[in-house]
Amino acid sequence: MPKVRQDALRGAAIQAIKDTARHLMAEQGTAGLSVRGIAKALHLTPPALYTYFTSLDDLITALITDNFNALADTLEHARDALPVEDPVAQLEAVMNAYRQWAVDHPVDFQLNYGNPIPGYHAPREITVPAVVRSFVVIVGLIERIVQSERYAPNPPYDTIPPHLQPALRRVITEGGYPVSELALYLSVSGWGEIHGIIMLELFHHIQALVGDTATYYQEQIRRMMRAFGIRPKG
Amino acid sequence: MPKVRQDALRGAAIQAIKDTARHLMAEQGTAGLSVRGIAKALHLTPPALYTYFTSLDDLITALITDNFNALADTLEHARDALPVEDPVAQLEAVMNAYRQWAVDHPVDFQLNYGNPIPGYHAPREITVPAVVRSFVVIVGLIERIVQSERYAPNPPYDTIPPHLQPALRRVITEGGYPVSELALYLSVSGWGEIHGIIMLELFHHIQALVGDTATYYQEQIRRMMRAFGIRPKG
């Protein structure tokens, strides 16, 4: 089956294109992402890339998908590096890994969670499942914590906003996730909070206010967990 | 002084350019922002715009500055529409106005708080003071609340993270703002939280999870205030 070898070659070419795209973006930001730039770096003519991607948007979508998966991999790895017996420590590690990935790959993070490319709009049916993978890591941990003795309901986060309940229930049943509505609610809340801090940091809006953003973030997620009713220490 | 009239004409031209820029962006997103597009809409040749702006970046900076001021105006207006005797209600109104402005002007909000234009980077010395104007509205209200009987310290938000204190103190003394470190800390925390929710909403990441984002936001800021130790009702 030479077809296999050829498919492998094609896969390698696609990988090379994505690698140089990422490399150029790392150097010059999203402005460095251009068909012609990639082609030049690969010693090809620009239209040659259209053998592998139908358009620049198509390439961007591929990059975004990879990013979401890389982020999810990182979170899962951070979770699995700690003992299952301490889900609180795992959650803290995962949230720190979330920020760390964003700080280490700012352009990629923006590509996914901002909208940095004029004219480009990510196809929902591709990005939504990819986002879910990361989110599931957080929800899974919070679910285990909520069911453990490390959790003690703490107002105002001890109840689910009534208006929110139907939506949460629908997500759980339709998605088939075996989690409680409370765990899902706390996850959404927490996600919004860490996302906000990270976005403000990425665009340099809070450095002047808080100084060291890493320790600020660290402290805030600890406090957030406490406010949620999650006890630190084992 | 005919000079005055000419300056007025020049001002009107600049305003017309900014208006059409905003109009094009509202229709086609940040991709619609182009010198040539604006020129065509105004029945001018592209280089003619360089009489009023030295570059496209220059125009973008002007738009961003206007946005920050418009947002700050909106917040101040929301604050002043309610009696001074109820700073808690004022704060809630201001935070709702913050989201409402973002929802009403999504592209403008992205232009300010995202980084949607490849190759463009906002000059810090211009944007920072503009950001401060909005932030000051929030800090001012929280300061008044903290000093009132509506505030009762509530763990874990009753203390300031030790690492954070020097930075906050420096901001207060150097900026000359007559606010307590606690008010500033709570403001930063709150800002990060509402910012995160709004960003996730703008890029359609939480709609599937929470359904009605407006009521979710509303509920979350109420809970956040309670967690901070701010009592609702008068």
Add this chain to the structure above:
DNA sequence: ATCGTAAAGTTTACGGTGTAAAGCAATCTT
């Protein structure tokens, strides 16, 4: 009232972008 000047706008041009169309050469399939 006129002249010099400055401002506003034009034309032209250069180098950049994404990508469609056609053609060529090598390789795989039968």
Add this chain to the structure above:
DNA sequence: AAGATTGCTTTACACCGTAAACTTTACGAT
């Protein structure tokens, strides 16, 4: 060995920001 497919090049088009030179308009001072 013949035909089809794949990878790639050449050419071309329509867009982009903006620099340079030139023309037109309107003003301020003499």
